[in-house]
Amino acid sequence: MTKFKFIIILFIALLLEAIFCSLTPSLFQLGARDVFAAEEQYYIGNRKCRLCHFEYFKGWEKDPHANAFVRLGRMQNNPYCLKCHTTGYREPQGFVSEKITPELRGVQCEACHGPGSKHKDSPYDKEALPIGRKIDYQSVCIKCHDRNWTPEFDYEKYRKRIEHKIEPKVKKEVSP
Ligand code: HEC
Numbered sequence: 001m002t003k004f005k006f007i008i009i010l011f012i013a014l015l016l017e018a019i020f021c022s023l024t025p026s027l028f029q030l031g032a033r034d035v036f037a038a039e040e041q042y043y044i045g046n047r048k049c050r051l052c053h054f055e056y057f058k059g060w061e062k063d064p065h066a067n068a069f070v071r072l073g074r075m076q077n078n079p080y081c082l083k084c085h086t087t088g089y090r091e092p093q094g095f096v097s098e099k100i101t102p103e104l105r106g107v108q109c110e111a112c113h114g115p116g117s118k119h120k121d122s123p124y125d126k127e128a129l130p131i132g133r134k135i136d137y138q139s140v141c142i143k144c145h146d147r148n149w150t151p152e153f154d155y156e157k158y159r160k161r162i163e164h165k166i167e168p169k170v171k172k173e174v175s176p
């Protein structure tokens, strides 16, 4: 008999949940999506990328994107500006504020390549990084380089200006 009661209670609970969720669909969906995304992929900050991609990091430091947050000046708390001048704003473990997430200031690696938590753990898994080599990067750029901010955006021209890798000055001789 207890088993039967249990099933009834479970059924009622599910029914109530279904009703509740249908009343507040957007709220429920948002929560579910965030939790899912947080489990799947999240931002780790470019200090982590630096561990394995030192030369890219060095190159990025000279890139205007590195100063994108600092350049905001007094507008560093303006949500409208943060969307394009930080990394992963309002995304799972993305930028929140300078106090809480100083490591995600500016337009970092993950702003163009997507959150890197999975890639860090399995770098050879081609599916791990959301935005790897095989992609139309122009579509990534124009999320920020829209008509307002860069009316004359030309992918080829702009792409050349972010040649973000620097060859190491001294090439190590590999001895057998
Ligand atoms: C839709 C994305 C986006 C938003 C929102 C945005 N910016 Fe920018 N911002 C850019 C881009 C892209 C550039 C680079 C423009 C270029 O040189 O092509 C830029 C450049 C700048 C510069 C460098 C100076 C210049 O004009 O070249 C400053 C300063 C700046 N933004 C401040 C702000 C402030 C303050 C806000 C909020 C009021 C803001 N931005 C909101 C994308 C954005």
Ligand code: HEC
Residues within 6 Å of the ligand: 046, 049, 050, 053, 056, 057, 058, 060, 065, 107, 108, 109, 110, 111, 112, 113, 133, 137, 159, 162, 164
């Ligand atoms: C402004 C956007 C942007 C930022 C920021 C950025 N990248 Fe990239 N990255 C690109 C683009 C575009 C390519 C593709 C280059 C191509 O093939 O044209 C690329 C390619 C790469 C590649 C593959 C290179 C290859 O051999 O094809 C690596 C590795 C990489 N980036 C690492 C990094 C790291 C690490 C950082 C941060 C330190 C970073 N990127 C920051 C845009 C960016």
Ligand code: HEC
Residues within 6 Å of the ligand: 044, 045, 046, 048, 049, 050, 051, 052, 053, 109, 110, 113, 115, 116, 117, 119, 120, 121, 123, 124, 126, 129, 131, 132, 133, 134
């Ligand atoms: C544990 C070391 C490690 C870390 C940390 C790491 N990477 Fe990588 N990454 C690699 C290796 C190794 C490859 C080359 C994989 C290959 O050739 O198949 C690679 C390849 C890439 C590529 C080219 C992907 C492609 O499609 O070929 C990009 C872009 C990239 N990394 C960006 C990043 C970014 C951004 C971060 C930080 C969020 C990061 N990596 C952190 C080791 C790492």
Ligand code: HEC
Residues within 6 Å of the ligand: 064, 065, 067, 068, 069, 071, 083, 084, 085, 086, 107, 111, 112, 137, 138, 140, 141, 142, 143, 144, 145, 155, 158, 159, 161, 162
């Ligand atoms: C997350 C938003 C964002 C993305 C994505 C992004 N950028 Fe930017 N970019 C900016 C901002 C903001 C600036 C202005 C930085 C500053 O001057 O402080 C900028 C500046 C630049 C500049 C310097 C502009 C100048 O007048 O010299 C170049 C070049 C550039 N971006 C190229 C690219 C390319 C190419 C891509 C795509 C592969 C890309 N950006 C993706 C936000 C972004």
